[in-house]
Amino acid sequence: MAPLLEIRDLHASVGDTPILKGINLTINAGEIHAIMGPNGSGKSTMSYVLAGRDGYEVTGGDILMNGVSMLEMESDERALAGMFLAFQYPVELPGVGGMSFLRAAVNARRIEAGEDEIDQLEFVKLVRAKAKHLSINDDMLKRAVNVGFSGGEKKRYEILQMALLKPVFSVLDETDSGLDVDALKIVSDGVNFLRDPARSMLVITHYQRLLNHIVPDYVHILAGGKIRRTGGKELALEVEESGYVGIDDAA
Amino acid sequence: MVATQETIDTLEEATGKYKYGFVTDIESDKAPKGLNEDIIRFISAKKDEPQWMLDWRLKAFATWKKMESPDWAKLDIEPIDYQDIHYYAAPKSGEGPASLDEVDPELLKTYAKLGIPLDEQKILAGVVAVDAVFDSVSVATTFRGELAKVGVIFCPISEAIRDYPDLVKKYIGSVVPVADNYFSALNSAVFTDGSFVYIPKGVRCPMELSTYFRINEANTGQFERTLIIAEDKAYVSYLEGCTAPQRDENQLHAAVVELVAMDDAEIKYSTVQNWYPGDENGLGGIYNFVTKRGACRGDRSKISWTQVETGSAITWKYPSCILQGKDSVGEFYSVALTNNFQQADTGTKMIHIGEGSRSTIISKGISAGRSQNCYRGLVRIQPGAENARNFTQCDSLLVGDKCGAHTVPYIVSRNPSAKIEHEATTSRISEDQLFYCQQRGISTEDSVSLIVNGFCKEVMKELPMEFAVEAQKLIGISLEGSVG
Ligand SMILES: Nc1ncnc2c1ncn2[C@@H]1O[C@H](COP(=O)(O)OP(=O)(O)O)[C@@H](O)[C@H]1O
Ligand SMILES: [Mg+2]
Numbered sequence: 001m002a003p004l005l006e007i008r009d010l011h012a013s014v015g016d017t018p019i020l021k022g023i024n025l026t027i028n029a030g031e032i033h034a035i036m037g038p039n040g041s042g043k044s045t046m047s048y049v050l051a052g053r054d055g056y057e058v059t060g061g062d063i064l065m066n067g068v069s070m071l072e073m074e075s076d077e078r079a080l081a082g083m084f085l086a087f088q089y090p091v092e093l094p095g096v097g098g099m100s101f102l103r104a105a106v107n108a109r110r111i112e113a114g115e116d117e118i119d120q121l122e123f124v125k126l127v128r129a130k131a132k133h134l135s136i137n138d139d140m141l142k143r144a145v146n147v148g149f150s151g152g153e154k155k156r157y158e159i160l161q162m163a164l165l166k167p168v169f170s171v172l173d174e175t176d177s178g179l180d181v182d183a184l185k186i187v188s189d190g191v192n193f194l195r196d197p198a199r200s201m202l203v204i205t206h207y208q209r210l211l212n213h214i215v216p217d218y219v220h221i222l223a224g225g226k227i228r229r230t231g232g233k234e235l236a237l238e239v240e241e242s243g244y245v246g247i248d249d250a251a
Numbered sequence: 252m253v254a255t256q257e258t259i260d261t262l263e264e265a266t267g268k269y270k271y272g273f274v275t276d277i278e279s280d281k282a283p284k285g286l287n288e289d290i291i292r293f294i295s296a297k298k299d300e301p302q303w304m305l306d307w308r309l310k311a312f313a314t315w316k317k318m319e320s321p322d323w324a325k326l327d328i329e330p331i332d333y334q335d336i337h338y339y340a341a342p343k344s345g346e347g348p349a350s351l352d353e354v355d356p357e358l359l360k361t362y363a364k365l366g367i368p369l370d371e372q373k374i375l376a377g378v379v380a381v382d383a384v385f386d387s388v389s390v391a392t393t394f395r396g397e398l399a400k401v402g403v404i405f406c407p408i409s410e411a412i413r414d415y416p417d418l419v420k421k422y423i424g425s426v427v428p429v430a431d432n433y434f435s436a437l438n439s440a441v442f443t444d445g446s447f448v449y450i451p452k453g454v455r456c457p458m459e460l461s462t463y464f465r466i467n468e469a470n471t472g473q474f475e476r477t478l479i480i481a482e483d484k485a486y487v488s489y490l491e492g493c494t495a496p497q498r499d500e501n502q503l504h505a506a507v508v509e510l511v512a513m514d515d516a517e518i519k520y521s522t523v524q525n526w527y528p529g530d531e532n533g534l535g536g537i538y539n540f541v542t543k544r545g546a547c548r549g550d551r552s553k554i555s556w557t558q559v560e561t562g563s564a565i566t567w568k569y570p571s572c573i574l575q576g577k578d579s580v581g582e583f584y585s586v587a588l589t590n591n592f593q594q595a596d597t598g599t600k601m602i603h604i605g606e607g608s609r610s611t612i613i614s615k616g617i618s619a620g621r622s623q624n625c626y627r628g629l630v631r632i633q634p635g636a637e638n639a640r641n642f643t644q645c646d647s648l649l650v651g652d653k654c655g656a657h658t659v660p661y662i663v664s665r666n667p668s669a670k671i672e673h674e675a676t677t678s679r680i681s682e683d684q685l686f687y688c689q690q691r692g693i694s695t696e697d698s699v700s701l702i703v704n705g706f707c708k709e710v711m712k713e714l715p716m717e718f719a720v721e722a723q724k725l726i727g728i729s730l731e732g733s734v735g
Contacts, residue, residue: 053686079692091687095705104701105691112692144705161691 002067084167188213533592536564
């Protein structure tokens, strides 16, 4: 069976600048992979390229989900195929009510699946139930998407969306940065709850501490647009102690 | 009744292009093309009008002939041939039906297609009373009995001219004088129908009143005239909706709306204007030249204009308030959306005369395609308007880079105690926002619609709840093809 996600010799540029310079990664169903790396090494760029953001041009290689190349698919099509990105910097949508936004996302999937749109009441119940686990209260659900949310609230809101949309493959881009210990616990519990033999995740982080909560199967070190090292969870501890010095040359 | 958050959140799917572009196949009774005294006599006779009304029209016609067609700064417009228009068209069977049973079933079908329920049983338990104007005549006014019980008059204006001549005589032309502008003079000469509303002292109108205007015939103009009077402590919320078939030639719509609010009275006037905007190459569409003005004559009176303008090839419209009463309040909430080759020049005038009068202007302009969208507003503080206040917020949103947004505020303050605040912003839909929505699986078009509706939220929440959802969908539909 094809791996859930396969990245083959991926090269990508932003404008004329090459950022990703030959990434290879295979993620099987049920696995969690962590990506660590210094600032500016291309972690967020990789997440955007996977999600199909305009302006992030693939100049070589391929991205396959369940054996199917995603390169020709628009970002909304990839999302409907099961790809989810928890943003490092979630975007504010002034005036766009949270509930209508979430419902539009849920209904897009239902329409794609040939189902009816979700019933209003059923939807409200569903959201409330999921929100409760993430300590998101009704007031926050009523506000405009991400507007006036604290850093921690934004991250929890990303995980709420992940819980509602049930993606098969999720990229979490520095979901831990800016979270205090309690918030980190809430977010990682939320993520662990979504762990499932049929789903995979790519967790991008700067800090080893997140990986104590969300324990990965593999850890990769990205530097200078390439994966320089791959190991088990102990690799995270190692880089935390010795930093990324010298990693660029390791390949 | 103001829409709740939940209702506003109910963004249903927006599909189809201009959905109201069909033509109803119905025999019609038309005046010959052209404009002269005989045509005016013809209209007046058709409406069975008293002599004073005909005299008023003829005088207006004489005034109009002496006026010159305005030369608009921001509008690019083909000259209009006023002799090439039918000034009167009525469905043959549609002249003055006494009840819904007498209305041509084809017409009822048309309104059903437009989503307007004229079948009384089906109107949500008396929430909305409807007056439907088809070309030049009013075809049905629902719930009149119900309203009459509390003394509210809601009927076609042609009927009011016959049945309540004293009221009409007293107020018609008192807020928008005949000679106010070229189109108000034209309207005064040839107006065919429209609604008349009278709310007596102390009465809160028990339901939303609404009128749907539809232009069906080719080469006709629609010249409706609406007059709403709220006596002391009266309240009414009124909504008008407009559609027209898809045609290659431009059609003229020149309405006059006059509102009068006495002491402690409140009038809420909402418009969802979706006249045919022309095709994506700018062919056809309605010329929407409208004069709307409210007089806050009484102390503490309040007039609120809320408009969602998505249709018409050209819109020229400045719903205004004359704040005469002490502590009177004027409000203007506007969403004007233009796409393709549409042009909108809209805004308001707040004329502060009374002491302590206040006004609020919230304008949201959205331009897409190659359209031009201009906010033009005047805030005038007269010398007697001690402690008058105005707050104006004008936000423009650009979709794409071939469209234009313009903000032209005029402020004239003749009283140093006045406080006037003006804020303006111009923004674009950001790529970040679009990507965020799309990453959640929402299509480009739906994402744009969500973001634009978010931008308009402050105005949309002022709409009566029954129409908020419809207006949201309209915004989605009107933006189709604007991105990607
Ligand atoms: N929109 C952009 N335009 C140009 N360069 C960019 C853009 N986004 C990121 N970069 C560059 O790409 C490199 C990788 O950035 P990024 O993927 O954000 O790194 P990380 O997430 O690992 O910190 C950096 O050198 C950054 O300056
Ligand atoms: Mg980053």
